[in-house]
Amino acid sequence: MRLGMICSVLLGLALMAGAMLLTFWPEPAPMSAEPKKTGKVHVEPVVAASMNRESRFTAITQPYRQALLSFTVPGKIISRPVQVGDRVQAHQPLARLAFEEFDNAVHQAQAAVAELTVQLNQAKRDHQRFLRLSSDDVVEARQAEQATALLEQLQASLDGAKAHLTEALRRRDESLLRAPFSGIVTAVYLDSGEWADPGRAIIELQDDKLVKIEVEVPESIITRLEPGQKVNAILPFAANVQVKGRISHLSRAAGGAGRLFPVVVELDPASGVVPGMTAELVINAESSPAFEVPLSSVINPGGSRPSIFILNNGQVREVPVELEGFSANKVLVTGDISKADLVVVHGHTALTHGQSVDVAP
Template sequence: MRRFSRNAIMRVLPILIFLGLSAGFLTACGESAGQSEPASHPATAKPVRVAPVTRTDTLRQYALTGVTRAANRATLAFQVSGNLSKRPVNIGDRVEPGQLIAELSNPEAGPQADAARARLSELNTRLAQAERDLTRVENLFEQEAATRQELESARASRDALQASRDNARAQLSRSTRTLDETRIKSPVEGTVDRVLFEPGEFVPAGQPVVSLSGGGLTEVEIGVPENLIDSVEVGQPATLRLPLFEGRTVSGRVSEFASASTGAGQLFPVVITLDAGQSLRAGLTVEWLLDATQPQRLTVPVTAVVSPGGSGQPRVYRVVDGRATAVPVKLGAIMDENVIVEGELEAGQSIIVAGLNNITDGRPVEVLP
């Protein structure tokens, strides 16, 4: 066996001690790493303050848009089709009741009406003469100066002319009606605000040609979504704002309210008539500031809502058996210091409103008074 000198042993001893200490340190680290577990919640409870979940009616103001129009208005159309031959009015023109607005081309209607009118005039003249002749013959017959045959002949002539006159009157009525159907006259005093056809164009029957706005009151038709219809009734006051006129407001009342929408998923038409003395020019954009009460909704203090990472699912923390329990929520409108929420919450449950820093799901908490 090889023997080492004392000096050699003394030279390697520090190296052996260093290696032994290093091996022990590494073994201890390995054991520590192998025995490590996820950190548990701190044993001490975190002090927090709580507030109850509340259920309340919510009042919100909605801005619904519409366009002003004259309350007294008319949309004019022909009852028959034809080519537009004349439209002597333009947008902005003032018109009087009975004034010609537009006319269709019908070369035969005018002459037919004139002929029927002349025929009726002629028959009226002849009938008047036949009445006088009959009266004269009746007098002569009473004086025995005329025969019964002459009397009957005069009566027959008078009756025939009466029948012809009645037929001519009916013909004139038909011709006049035909002529009237080719003409549109203003039913009101007002202003032309739209023209939809130009002379020479074909106009289908019933198609609007000209629209008029009469004087007097102004109204607005506004579409109301179905979730707000319970907040509308005829006669209720309405405040209208003009967004393009520095927020100027005018007042009115709901005058008409449709009980049904114009179709599935459509809006419900509501007509608001402005108060007297607050009339506006037709065609202005206005906003109806509608205060609507929503059904009872759950609300929590704004300070109770946290959003992990600033962009995660918003949540609140309930206190259940002394621990914080996370409840994801969907946020609604903010009302003062509260916010509407939807989630697995009930009115009266306690939620944490202070002490939320470093709070985690399941962490023990101590509710402060």
């Protein structure tokens, strides 16, 4: 029992000594928030640079306009004066159907319109007469109403006859196939004497003046293109002749996720380019603003997170960058940079973000 009392007293003395030690132990000196200065660093100003990316797309030249021509009415072809390779002018006749049936329909419709016009004029006179007699109580009001109804009926019949005449004239006109534009006949499918159904191809016509190129470009390029923009095309199998062109149409929507965007380029009509030639479309698209810095200023240039140090009021800040291109000992970068910035080119291997530095003269 005496041994237990002695142990309790010793434990109490030890706890009291620990408490006094914590109370009177001097507090550690606070750590300075100011980063320790490093040695001298060398800086250079960043240089703004315009960066153009040249992209090339291979395509085959096509006629700007191409059409498969057909009749909209059925009939027997009695004339087709053009052959493959012929050059035709706009509105020039290319083929004709037997038109006696269409002529007869027109004459019948014209006769119906003439007959109803005479009847309508007589009905108008009768109507006026019945109105006067009805007002004088010479005829019953019912007779005047009948005259009015007959007049309206004849007017409706005449309107219908005129519509039939218009349709008959259209069908007669459609029996003659005309060129919708000037061009070259590239194919014929039916000859004289054959029966032509509506919509069946008779002649293929291509525009021989305007030539186009159709390509598909990725999203990174379509956003930098505008309708009317000047572009160039190279003919690799024609002594690399360069042809000027302009963007006549571009699509702001792709056919689906991950799809490309169609672009149509109209080539200079004076270039002599014809459909079917191989061409390389050259597009120079200016990218986002870039800056030129020494290659030595880039930390981890071959890694996944390259960066540079920018000096600002005696301190450096680390800026992640994207490498856009190399030229000798310079590199083009994009990132949170401005023309007024100074980039550290030497002495930056041990720097940390926010660290204070001295600049070497």
